Amino acid sequence: MEPARRFCSSPAASQRQGAVNGKGEEGGLQFNSITPWGAELFTQLSGSVLNPQLKKKKIEHATSYKRGKLALAEFHKKIKEAFEVFDHESNNTVDVREIGTIIRSLGCCPSEGELHDLLAEVEEEEPTGYIRYEKFLPVMTKVLLERRYRPIPEDVLLRAFEVLDSAKRGFLTKEELIKYMTEEGEPFSQEEMEEMLSAAIDPDSNSINYKEYITMMVIDEN
Amino acid sequence: MGSSTSIHHHFAFQNAEKAFKAAILIQRWYRRYVARLEMRRQCTWSIFQSIEYAGQQDQVKLHDFFSYLMDHFTPDSHQEKEFLDRMFTEERFPQEAEMEKYSDYESIEVPDSYTGPHLSFPLLPDHATALVEAFRLKQQLHARYVLNLLYEARKHLAQLPNINRLSTCYSEEITVCGDLHGQLDDLIFIFYKNGLPSPERAYVFNGDFVDRGKDSIEILMVLFAFMLVYPKEFHLNRGNHEDHLMNLRYGFTKEVMQKYKVHGKKILRILQDVFCWLPLATLIDEKVLILHGGVSDRTDLELLAKLDRHKIVSTLRYKIRKENDRQTEEKRKAHQTSSAQTSTPWFLPQSRSPPSLPFHLGSDKAHKASLSSSVPCSALLEHTELAWLGRRSVDQELERCQQRASFPGIWEKEEPLPQTSEAHTVPGELPEPTLQEWRQVVDILWSDPMMQEGCKANTVRGGGCYFGPDVTEQLLQKYNLQFLIRSHECKPEGYEFCHNRKVLTIFSASNYYEVGSNRGAYVKLGPSLSPYIVQYQANKATHMLTMRQRISRVEESALRALREKLFAHSSDLLDEFKKHDADKTGLITLTDWAAAVESVLHLGLPWRMLRPQLVNSSMNNTLEYRSWLKDLAKEQLSRENIQSSLLETLYRNRSNLETIFRIIDSDHSGFISLDEFRQTWKLFSSHMNIDITDDCICDLARSIDFNKDGHIDINEFLEAFRLVEQSSSEGQAADCPQSTNANDNGCSSSGAP
Numbered sequence: 001m002e003p004a005r006r007f008c009s010s011p012a013a014s015q016r017q018g019a020v021n022g023k024g025e026e027g028g029l030q031f032n033s034i035t036p037w038g039a040e041l042f043t044q045l046s047g048s049v050l051n052p053q054l055k056k057k058k059i060e061h062a063t064s065y066k067r068g069k070l071a072l073a074e075f076h077k078k079i080k081e082a083f084e085v086f087d088h089e090s091n092n093t094v095d096v097r098e099i100g101t102i103i104r105s106l107g108c109c110p111s112e113g114e115l116h117d118l119l120a121e122v123e124e125e126e127p128t129g130y131i132r133y134e135k136f137l138p139v140m141t142k143v144l145l146e147r148r149y150r151p152i153p154e155d156v157l158l159r160a161f162e163v164l165d166s167a168k169r170g171f172l173t174k175e176e177l178i179k180y181m182t183e184e185g186e187p188f189s190q191e192e193m194e195e196m197l198s199a200a201i202d203p204d205s206n207s208i209n210y211k212e213y214i215t216m217m218v219i220d221e222n
Numbered sequence: 223m224g225s226s227t228s229i230h231h232h233f234a235f236q237n238a239e240k241a242f243k244a245a246i247l248i249q250r251w252y253r254r255y256v257a258r259l260e261m262r263r264q265c266t267w268s269i270f271q272s273i274e275y276a277g278q279q280d281q282v283k284l285h286d287f288f289s290y291l292m293d294h295f296t297p298d299s300h301q302e303k304e305f306l307d308r309m310f311t312e313e314r315f316p317q318e319a320e321m322e323k324y325s326d327y328e329s330i331e332v333p334d335s336y337t338g339p340h341l342s343f344p345l346l347p348d349h350a351t352a353l354v355e356a357f358r359l360k361q362q363l364h365a366r367y368v369l370n371l372l373y374e375a376r377k378h379l380a381q382l383p384n385i386n387r388l389s390t391c392y393s394e395e396i397t398v399c400g401d402l403h404g405q406l407d408d409l410i411f412i413f414y415k416n417g418l419p420s421p422e423r424a425y426v427f428n429g430d431f432v433d434r435g436k437d438s439i440e441i442l443m444v445l446f447a448f449m450l451v452y453p454k455e456f457h458l459n460r461g462n463h464e465d466h467l468m469n470l471r472y473g474f475t476k477e478v479m480q481k482y483k484v485h486g487k488k489i490l491r492i493l494q495d496v497f498c499w500l501p502l503a504t505l506i507d508e509k510v511l512i513l514h515g516g517v518s519d520r521t522d523l524e525l526l527a528k529l530d531r532h533k534i535v536s537t538l539r540y541k542i543r544k545e546n547d548r549q550t551e552e553k554r555k556a557h558q559t560s561s562a563q564t565s566t567p568w569f570l571p572q573s574r575s576p577p578s579l580p581f582h583l584g585s586d587k588a589h590k591a592s593l594s595s596s597v598p599c600s601a602l603l604e605h606t607e608l609a610w611l612g613r614r615s616v617d618q619e620l621e622r623c624q625q626r627a628s629f630p631g632i633w634e635k636e637e638p639l640p641q642t643s644e645a646h647t648v649p650g651e652l653p654e655p656t657l658q659e660w661r662q663v664v665d666i667l668w669s670d671p672m673m674q675e676g677c678k679a680n681t682v683r684g685g686g687c688y689f690g691p692d693v694t695e696q697l698l699q700k701y702n703l704q705f706l707i708r709s710h711e712c713k714p715e716g717y718e719f720c721h722n723r724k725v726l727t728i729f730s731a732s733n734y735y736e737v738g739s740n741r742g743a744y745v746k747l748g749p750s751l752s753p754y755i756v757q758y759q760a761n762k763a764t765h766m767l768t769m770r771q772r773i774s775r776v777e778e779s780a781l782r783a784l785r786e787k788l789f790a791h792s793s794d795l796l797d798e799f800k801k802h803d804a805d806k807t808g809l810i811t812l813t814d815w816a817a818a819v820e821s822v823l824h825l826g827l828p829w830r831m832l833r834p835q836l837v838n839s840s841m842n843n844t845l846e847y848r849s850w851l852k853d854l855a856k857e858q859l860s861r862e863n864i865q866s867s868l869l870e871t872l873y874r875n876r877s878n879l880e881t882i883f884r885i886i887d888s889d890h891s892g893f894i895s896l897d898e899f900r901q902t903w904k905l906f907s908s909h910m911n912i913d914i915t916d917d918c919i920c921d922l923a924r925s926i927d928f929n930k931d932g933h934i935d936i937n938e939f940l941e942a943f944r945l946v947e948q949s950s951s952e953g954q955a956a957d958c959p960q961s962t963n964a965n966d967n968g969c970s971s972s973g974a975p
């Protein structure tokens with residue numbers, strides 16, 4: 001667990017502790033023999049005795065640590081929930097093909113390439129076609145903590161469409177959309193393309209007014 | 223010159239790169255959108271499944287209720303005794319002579335005003351086709367023809383073996399269909415898309431034709447009609463819903479009584495018998511075994527082939543039909559009691575379950591027995607009874623003692639079992655179905671495959687087992703089979719392979735949970751025996767919707783059902799919330815909300831993910847739980863003058879209540895008296911520890927008795943409190959079923975196992 005490392009006996013950590021405690025009376029203590037909470041409490045108490053300013057800082061430190069811990073617990077629960085939805089056999093594994101869905105439903109928006117890299121981290125050495133929860137959890141936790149693969153804001157998305165719409169007409173024809181989505185970037189499969197077309201294309205004009213489309217999709221999401 | 227071209231190239235390259243990046247961005251974003259939809263779809267599915275299976279577990283609770291009654295209730299008035307008598311009385315099985323009376327259709331006149339289809343026997347293919355067409359036009363078949371058809375169907379079924387054999391040499395193409403559950407649109411669609419049955423086009427329907435859907439009787443009529451017309455090519459297997467006890471609970475009984483007010487009872491009686499005559503399995507080319515549920519590690523095909531399937535009346539309880547009922551009948555009449563029990567009440571779980579099942583037989587019962595019976599059991603056992611004690615389980619024995627202790631006078635002295643156990647078989651006669659045989663049938667009608675190896679009791683359904691790939695392999699090898707086809711479980715795509723493609727689940731009721739919830743499918747087999755699967759979704763409306771719209775619709779339905787369930791547990795939820803709110807602030811965190819809800823409902827659902835749709839009034843990650851519960855109630859309450867806790871209880875026990883009412887209404891009249899209602903409610907609430915005053919019950923009863931004649935129409939009662947399950951009326955918008963887009967260019971096919 002990440003927070004605990006703050007209290008490990010690394011030279012940097014104990015140095016930091018020593019500095020915080022000012023006078024260094026407890027400099028000789030081995031922090032790694034006390035539980036993280038114990039160490040924190042100790043420094044809190046000693047700090048308050050020595051220096052009221054430091055006490056406030058330490059309490060903030062402690063509270064943010066506590067908050068961080070709660071947030072972490074909440075992350076874990078979220079990840080577990082999403083994972084379990086696809087754990088059809090209730091044996092803490094999911095089909096590797098569902099990992100993309102799980103990761104994306106947890107708020108991340110990776111590209112296919114990034115997804116591929118993530119998969120490499122969670123797969124077994126000998127890929128079995130299944131991903132185990134034990135491997136998935138730490139990787140996913142890190143992703144969430146580091147706020148990787150953030151979703152794309154509306155305006156950025158709009159600009160992307162505008163790039164493809166070189167003539168700045170405000171729309172793309174069906175053929176153009178198909179061409180870009182199936183030939184550029186990380187191409188869509190036929191199914192993906194058809195599905196997107198069914199909602200995006202205005203059958204009368206056979207084109208997609210991308211601004212309206214984006215607005216509609218964003219409303220759907222919420 | 224050179225520099226301008228290189229600049230040009232540079233720009234061109236930059237533009238291409240931009241386009242590439244833009245495309246990736248859009249694709250990235252779109253894929254996330256789709257993934258979130260997929261997650262919602264999966265969550266919705268989980269909701270439906272968990273609620274469906276939780277409902278099946280209610281059956282167990284129902285048994286508990288009656289067990290409780292047996293243990294604790296001593297009737298203190300003659301009326302009460304009679305009332306309970308009726309509840310505990312077994313249904314008498316129509317004997318051969320009675321069957322004739324029930325099948326008497328000739329005396330039924332078909333009025334000139336009747337505009338529905340006419341049948342004449344022997345049936346011709348044209349009749350069967352005309353029947354399909356008539357039903358498609360929403361006509362109803364006259365009771366006379368229904369009874370006639372059932373009579374003929376029964377005759378035909380009775381001479382079929384338990385396991386029917388088909389050959390692809392004879393019928394080149396065999397189509398296997400799964401559960402239909404009263405959804406006539408799906409059946410019509412299958413015939414439309416695949417073709418009507420014919421000598422060249424064989425069909426096997428793998429059980430669960432009835433219940434839940436609204437056209438069960440019509441489906442049966444069509445299936446039986448084709449069976450009579452093409453006896454060699456058209457085959458039916460029994461499913462766990464071809465069972466009159468299941469029908470009481472899951473809607474078929476109600477449907478028949480609603481459609482056939484005068485002759486419904488007769489129809490139901492014959493059906494009870496016809497169901498018992500349905501074959502248990504079908505075998506194609508000695509290689510592909512088709513049965514409704516699954517198998518277990520003790521499945522014995524030889525035993526299944528040999529047993530007398532007709533005697534297995536219901537897979538819900540082990541009751542044997544005895545040939546010499548006539549003797550006991552006469553004795554009963556002589557003693558002028560309503561009826562004698564020669565086995566435990568029909569709705570109680572007998573000692574049928576594998577040892578690992580958590581039913582409350584065995585030690586619990588023994589304990590209760592010793593508490594409640596004032597007379598030691600041994601004193602009641604006579605010499606003759608001791609003689610056959612060895613054949614019965616101790617549990618059943620104790621139950622009988624309890625009965626005698628609680629209800630003096632109702633039970634006569636036990637008749638010793640007729641000497642037709644295996645040990646005393648008269649040569650040439652079939653032995654009575656033993657517990658072992660009964661279990662064999664339960665296993666093949668109720669089991670589900672699982673991923674893990676082994677074989678364990680199916681606690682979710684309360685019968686049959688979960689069987690692993692090793693069990694499948696063992697069975698296939700033992701009988702030299704290639705693969706199994708079974709049904710029994712709804713699948714989003716209408717079919718699913720498992721156990722290394724050795725087990726195929728095929729489910730033919732599309733939109734089973736809700737319009738758009740799932741596809742239906744059927745499988746075709748040719749001489750090569752490689753399965754060719756066709757999917758469909760019998761509703762034109764969904765065809766037009768986008769994926770998002772389809773998912774939203776189904777989702778909304780699932781959420782409605784879930785909110786109803788939450789409301790039904792309001793009191794428990796409040797208690798649980800309070801535990802998380804030690805400071806009595808009236809607020810709890812959303813994390814605590816999720817934990818509390820799961821601990822009360824036990825549905826195993828992803829509550830955090832569902833939270834945004836169930837709780838829309840949260841701020842800063844906290845929730846005012848009381849107002850949330852109030853909002854839930856507002857959605858559900860239809861009558862403000864009824865105590866809300868009573869309503870909550872009614873909701874929670876809706877399916878049980880309905881079943882109980884139908885049991886009390888033993889003559890299927892659709893009415894119960896006010897007194898009976900009060901009695902039932904009194905018993906029920908004492909069992910459930912509900913604190914409801916007598917006055918409240920009386921108020922309730924009176925408010926339901928709309929025409930003040932002292933009788934309650936069951937359906938009105940259930941309707942009044944919206945306890946009647948909403949029929950999928952949205953589905954009626956479709957005029958002509960369609961297969962989905964993906965299948966328009968042909969059919970989705972799957973290769974050989």
